[in-house]
Amino acid sequence: MEAAAVPGWLDEHDVRWVKTESVSLDGLVVGKHLGRAKFAKMLPRGNAITELVLGYDIGGTPYLAWWDAWRADALGDIYQRPDLDTLVVAPDRAGTANVLCDFVDESGAAIPSCPRGVLRHVLGGLADRGFAARAAFEIEAMLFTDALEGARRRHFADLTPMATNVPVGYLHHNSRQQLAFVDETIRRLDGLGIEVEGWHDEAAPGQLEINLVPSDPLVACDAVVRAKQVMREVAMEQGHVVTFMAKPSAEYGNGLHVHHSLTRDGEPVFYAPDGAMSPTVRHWIGGLMASADALTSFACPTINSYRRMVGFAAAPTVASWGEDNKSAAIRVLSIEPKAARIEYRVAGGDANPYLVLASVLAAGVAGLDAATELPPPIAVSGWGLPPGRFPHLPTSITRAADALEADTGLTAGLGPAFVGFWVNTRRWEWLMFHTTGGDPMATAVTPWELDRYFELA
Amino acid sequence: MVTGRAGAWYEAPVQTAPTGSIVETEDDPTPIVLIVATTLRRAEETPKLAAMMRNAKGNVALRSTVDPQAATIRFGDGRVCVVRGVAADTDVTISTDVNRMADEDAPKPKVAGAATHARLALTASKVLEPPIGPWRDEARRFWARIEHHPRTPRGVHVVCTDERSQITLGVEPVEFEIHGTAHRLTALFTGGTVFGQEVLDGHLYAVGSLEHLAELTGRSIDVMTGRL
Numbered sequence: 001m002e003a004a005a006v007p008g009w010l011d012e013h014d015v016r017w018v019k020t021e022s023v024s025l026d027g028l029v030v031g032k033h034l035g036r037a038k039f040a041k042m043l044p045r046g047n048a049i050t051e052l053v054l055g056y057d058i059g060g061t062p063y064l065a066w067w068d069a070w071r072a073d074a075l076g077d078i079y080q081r082p083d084l085d086t087l088v089v090a091p092d093r094a095g096t097a098n099v100l101c102d103f104v105d106e107s108g109a110a111i112p113s114c115p116r117g118v119l120r121h122v123l124g125g126l127a128d129r130g131f132a133a134r135a136a137f138e139i140e141a142m143l144f145t146d147a148l149e150g151a152r153r154r155h156f157a158d159l160t161p162m163a164t165n166v167p168v169g170y171l172h173h174n175s176r177q178q179l180a181f182v183d184e185t186i187r188r189l190d191g192l193g194i195e196v197e198g199w200h201d202e203a204a205p206g207q208l209e210i211n212l213v214p215s216d217p218l219v220a221c222d223a224v225v226r227a228k229q230v231m232r233e234v235a236m237e238q239g240h241v242v243t244f245m246a247k248p249s250a251e252y253g254n255g256l257h258v259h260h261s262l263t264r265d266g267e268p269v270f271y272a273p274d275g276a277m278s279p280t281v282r283h284w285i286g287g288l289m290a291s292a293d294a295l296t297s298f299a300c301p302t303i304n305s306y307r308r309m310v311g312f313a314a315a316p317t318v319a320s321w322g323e324d325n326k327s328a329a330i331r332v333l334s335i336e337p338k339a340a341r342i343e344y345r346v347a348g349g350d351a352n353p354y355l356v357l358a359s360v361l362a363a364g365v366a367g368l369d370a371a372t373e374l375p376p377p378i379a380v381s382g383w384g385l386p387p388g389r390f391p392h393l394p395t396s397i398t399r400a401a402d403a404l405e406a407d408t409g410l411t412a413g414l415g416p417a418f419v420g421f422w423v424n425t426r427r428w429e430w431l432m433f434h435t436t437g438g439d440p441m442a443t444a445v446t447p448w449e450l451d452r453y454f455e456l457a
Numbered sequence: 458m459v460t461g462r463a464g465a466w467y468e469a470p471v472q473t474a475p476t477g478s479i480v481e482t483e484d485d486p487t488p489i490v491l492i493v494a495t496t497l498r499r500a501e502e503t504p505k506l507a508a509m510m511r512n513a514k515g516n517v518a519l520r521s522t523v524d525p526q527a528a529t530i531r532f533g534d535g536r537v538c539v540v541r542g543v544a545a546d547t548d549v550t551i552s553t554d555v556n557r558m559a560d561e562d563a564p565k566p567k568v569a570g571a572a573t574h575a576r577l578a579l580t581a582s583k584v585l586e587p588p589i590g591p592w593r594d595e596a597r598r599f600w601a602r603i604e605h606h607p608r609t610p611r612g613v614h615v616v617c618t619d620e621r622s623q624i625t626l627g628v629e630p631v632e633f634e635i636h637g638t639a640h641r642l643t644a645l646f647t648g649g650t651v652f653g654q655e656v657l658d659g660h661l662y663a664v665g666s667l668e669h670l671a672e673l674t675g676r677s678i679d680v681m682t683g684r685l
Contacts, residue, residue, distance in 0.1 A: 064653040065675040073666040434488045439525035441542045
């Protein structure tokens, strides 16, 4: 939609308020509610918002240990530039529309630490090389019968899963208990134009998985952001709580698996009948493998993320790829032309979808550019292996940040300014954990993690 | 898209055993492990303290009384290794309020195990409080470590409010000013405090941009954790 068409569209849909939605590095949805006149007046650059939305951590503490060129000398504003292709009537509130926005500076130039902008940047590089991508996410979450206020008072401990306590997945006994929540979630997602492919009960008590249809990568990430927001709102309004935290309990954790496929001149790139991979596919997967450690920084962005990365709990633990191997970090599905794709299985439910997908695609592009050969696949279970058989993925937020900082190919693809800022934020998260009450000796999820991540991650 | 790398406040990888040092840390150390190791490396600069560390044998735990932070110092075989947590085989345990260690009226640490490991406890007390110089000397030492960082202000003016003295670090034009008592300035320049927190708490005052405040805070963390 062009800016000139916005007033007419707002009239047509009887919109009085527009909710601007941007996404922080930690995946928080931030923005304002603007009166229709103000929203229209601010186009195309969009409304001002404090730069702190990109300058504080998930606990609300400002990053006061480094700066960046896009920030003002003192404290200034950045801008939310609406992507008018995402303007949609809110399905839950009469007279309101929602619109997703990119962070830009006063001149309208992209801010390097805007997650949506990072993905756009990577997609541009992919298009320059003649490729188009599609992506689809699997959203895992845990639903509890407790109301939000009470859960907050108990610091999200000792909640009651909306399911049997027996950790068995795919139970319709559980799905039936979650039906009112899922029905309303899907009704609102339909209203937002987000198509759900399917959903089911998952392994941990109260856990469910919602699968979104494949789409353009930016649209796919937008859908995850909006779907998570809708799920939080529906749960709250129905008197429950939901979390996407990677490991809220000792049970199976929440993942955010992402599938991607490539086409070139309309032909599926990853299709490899009889296992005969083209050089393009080998180099693409080679790039993903070469950056496997660095990618973990985006896939596992919190202290809590690394508790999910244990063997035999659905999360990969070693840097590996394999054909249809769910214990591998990179699961390749290449034998059906219409469904040929790669599933990246490392990401936790607490990951920012834009950054996960941008980094995966950037790693693939780096592999193409460097003609990176791929190591041998893993043909056995990736769990329970003797030490040294396959390299272990990073086991902490600091080790993953170190790996990302050292990965020059991935850094070049994502943008050095963004990667530098991101690495600082992850080291800051480490510092916050250790110096604000986190217990590094704890072998189970700590109150610090529940307080910090349960509601917002 | 704007290009150019953000200045990292924590760029250098941890040196588990810097050249010439007998002090090592665990793999993937916690902040308190890094801080303790940095303090011990400073103690190494004093020959008498270095000899005490080389000759010491036993394990000393440093435990925070206000949060779960803890580290264990393992002395033995002429080397020192700092690891996270309170080890089960600790001989001496020092408990202290880690948030008040830089205060002039900081509560005295409590020491357990000194009666049976007096020599080890004495060594620990000495090497965990290495000698420091006058605030001006410490300011110059601090500056020598941080001045080459690309985002450090070119010139910083430091005003000591109780001694009524001042120095300028770096070159003109002065881009930033730090004001405070000799005690708080010394604590900052020896890596005992985090600059931004000191300003937020009202212990130090700053005149300059938030950018420089943040970058100097990052540098103070670098010095505190031994990365600069």
